[in-house]
Structures are given as structure tokens and as C-alpha cells.
Amino acid sequence: MKIPRIASIHAGKVAPLGPDGVPSGFVKHSIDQPVQITPLGIRGDEQADLSVHGGLEKAVYGYSLENYSAWRIEYPQHAAMLVPGGFGENLCIEGMREADLCVGDIHRVGSARLQICQPRQPCFKLALRFEDKMMPKAMVRSGRAGWYYRVIEPGEISPGAPVYLDERSNSDFSFGRLLEIISRGNATRSELERMQNMQGLATYWKVWAHDRLFRLG
Numbered sequence: 001m002k003i004p005r006i007a008s009i010h011a012g013k014v015a016p017l018g019p020d021g022v023p024s025g026f027v028k029h030s031i032d033q034p035v036q037i038t039p040l041g042i043r044g045d046e047q048a049d050l051s052v053h054g055g056l057e058k059a060v061y062g063y064s065l066e067n068y069s070a071w072r073i074e075y076p077q078h079a080a081m082l083v084p085g086g087f088g089e090n091l092c093i094e095g096m097r098e099a100d101l102c103v104g105d106i107h108r109v110g111s112a113r114l115q116i117c118q119p120r121q122p123c124f125k126l127a128l129r130f131e132d133k134m135m136p137k138a139m140v141r142s143g144r145a146g147w148y149y150r151v152i153e154p155g156e157i158s159p160g161a162p163v164y165l166d167e168r169s170n171s172d173f174s175f176g177r178l179l180e181i182i183s184r185g186n187a188t189r190s191e192l193e194r195m196q197n198m199q200g201l202a203t204y205w206k207v208w209a210h211d212r213l214f215r216l217g
Contacts, residue, residue, distance in 0.1 A: 002095055003095070003162045003163070003164065004093050004094060004095035004096040004162070004163040005093070005094050005095065005160055005161060005162050005163060006091055006092070006093060006094075006109065006157060006158070006159055006160060006161045006163065007065045007084055007092045007093060007094040007159070008030050008031075008084045008085060008091075008092045008159055009030065009031040009032075009035055009042070009090065009091060009092075009157065009158075009159055010028035010029065010030055010031065010084070010085040010088075010089060010090055010091075010092070011028055011029065011031055011035070011042045011044050011045035011046075011090065012025050012026070012027055012028035012029060012045060012046065012088070013025065013046050014046045014047070014048045015027060017125060017128050017129065018125075018128030018129075018131075022048075022125065022128060023048040023049075024048050024125050024128075024129075025045065025046045025047045025048055025053070025088075026088045026125050026126075026128075026129050027088070027129070028045070028085050028088055028089075028090070029085075030084070030085060031159070032159055033158070033159075034110075034156050034157065034158040035156065035157060035158075036154070036155075036156055037059075037060065037109075037110075037112040037114070037151055037154055037155055037156070037157055038059075038151065038154050039056060039059065039151045039154060040054065040055070040056065040059055040151075041054065041059040041060050041090065041151070042060065042090050045090060052123065056150055056151075057117050057118065057148065057150050057202040057203065057204070058118070058148045058202075059148070059149060059150055059151045060090045060091060060114060060148070060149040060151065061088065061089045061090045061091070061120065061146060061147075061148055061149075062089060062090070062091045062093055062096075062114075062116075062146055062147050062148070062149060063087055063089035063091070063092055063093070063146035063147075064092075064093060064096055064097045064098065064144070064146070065084060065092050065093060065094040065095075066094070066095075066097060067097065067144040067146075068082050068083060068084065068086065070142075070144065071144070074138075074142075075132075075135075075138075078130050078132065081129075081130060087126070087139075087146065088129070089146060091109075091157075093163055095163075096163065097144075098119075098143060098144065098145070098146075098147065098175050098176055098179065099174070099175075099176050101116055101147065101174070101175035101176075102116075102168055102170045102171055102173060102174055102175055103116065103117075103170045103173050103174075103175055103178050103198060103200055103201050104116065104117070104168075104169050104170045104198065104199050104200020104201060105165060105167070105168050105170075105175075105200070106152060106165075106166045106167040106168075106200075107149070107163050107164065107165060107166060108163075108164040108166040109155075109157045109161050109162075109163050109164075110155055110156050110157035110158060110161045111153075111155030111156050111157075112151065112153055112154060112155030112156065112157055113151075113152040113153040113155070113166060114149035114150070114151055114152065115149060115150050115151075115152050115200050116147050116148070116149060116175065116200065117148055117149065117150045117200055117201060117202040118147070118148050118178075118201070118202035118204065118205055119145045119146065119147055119148070119175070119178065119179050119182065120139075120145045120146045120147070120148065121140075121145075121182075122135070122136040122139045122140065122145065123136065124136065126139065140183050141183070143176060143179050143180075145179060147175060148202070150202075169199045169200060170198060170199065170200065173191075173194065173198065177191075178201075178205075181195075182205070187209070187212065189213070189216060191209075192209045192210075192212050192213045192216075193209075193213065195208075195209035196209040196210040196213065
């Protein structure tokens with residue numbers, strides 16, 4: 001099996017986005033040299049609204065290089081923007097898709113170790129970026145939302161670096177299933193019970209699962 005690799009690395013500063021100049025760190029530039037990964041993400045990367053972006057459990061945003069080809073077919077009108085970095089990811093990874101992942105997977109990249117803890121939940125800024133109000137819903141519906149990493153061990157990474165699976169603690173709970181549960185709300189009781197204590201899952205989704213169980217009685 002071919003080992004996934006970092007196709008490109010991206011970071012950006014907060015800048016006005018859309019016709020009303022909403023502050024956003026969405027637009028990012030490529031970095032073609034080694035970068036440091038801190039507990040809060042790539043050094044120098046910025047987020048405008050820290051209540052919904054960034055933080056320990058949204059430190060690094062990963063996205064599949066292969067996803068872009070599907071987007072260009074479905075949305076040819078946006079083809080020029082549907083290139084690595086187009087969705088504001090920090091790491092564009094070749095050879096890895098959402099279907100290949102499990103909740104809590106730990107990846108070793110360079111000298112850093114990163115853990116998959118939750119999917120992206122696209123907000124209105126995605127619509128502003130593409131000037132298309134349907135893009136956030138389309139991303140959720142597609143299952144190609146990408147994933148957030150928490151940083152287990154800070155370190156240095158470089159473009160082209162291989163991405164190794166270091167640990168997998170939830171081999172029976174795929175990332176794709178988590179995406180489906182979040183988008184459709186169709187979790188079983190046993191899945192909710194599992195999620196509220198799941199190793200590696202972001203705290204927000206553990207609390208979400210706990211609240212769902214409470215409502216079920």
C-alpha cells in the first residue's frame with residue numbers, strides 16, 4: 001500500500017473576506033519549507049473567531065488531495081479555486097480520504113504526532129469564499145469535509161513528508177460513520193454510549209452524545 005504524504009502545507013493571516021469584509025483566516029498561502037507544529041497548530045497560522053475555529057481540538061485542518069478532483073467535476077464553475085488550500089486546510093494530504101480513517105487515529109508526520117478528533121463543520125465563510133451559498137451544505141452532504149487534528153506531540157513537518165498511522169484505537173468506528181451520525185443524527189443508543197467516552201474524540205462530540213442519550217431517557 002502506498003504511504004500517504006503531505007502534498008502541501010498552508011497557513012494564513014486574518015484578512016477581510018467577502019463583500020462585507022468579514023474577518024477570516026480562510027484564505028491561506030502555501031509553505032514550501034519545514035514548519036513547526038505547536039499545540040495550537042502551524043506556527044504563524046491565524047483564526048479570526050476562536051470560539052469556532054482553532055484551539056486544541058481544531059489545531060490542524062487536514063484535507064484529501066483526491067477530494068479536489070471530485071469537487072471540480074461537480075462544481076466546474078469553481079474549478080480555479082478547487083485546488084490544494086482552496087478549502088482553507090493546513091495539510092493537503094495525498095493518498096488519504098475520509099473513508100480511510102477511524103476516530104482517534106494518531107498519525108506521525110515528521111517529528112509531530114497528530115490525532116484525528118473531529119470533522120469540519122463548514123460555516124458561512126465557506127459560502128463567502130466561493131460566493132456560493134450552497135457550498136457549506138454541499139460539503140456536509142458530500143462526506144468530503146476533511147478532519148481536524150489535535151497535536152499529541154509538537155514537531156516539525158515538511159511538504160512531501162510521509163504520513164504514517166502510528167496508533168488506531170477505534171478500528172470499529174470509522175470516521176465516515178461519525179460524519180454520517182453528525183450530518184443525519186441517526187446514531188444508535190450503543191453508538192452514543194460509545195461516543196461519550198471514546199478515546200480521541202473531541203470533547204464537543206462527547207458532550208453532544210451524552211446530551212442525546214439524556215434526551216432518549
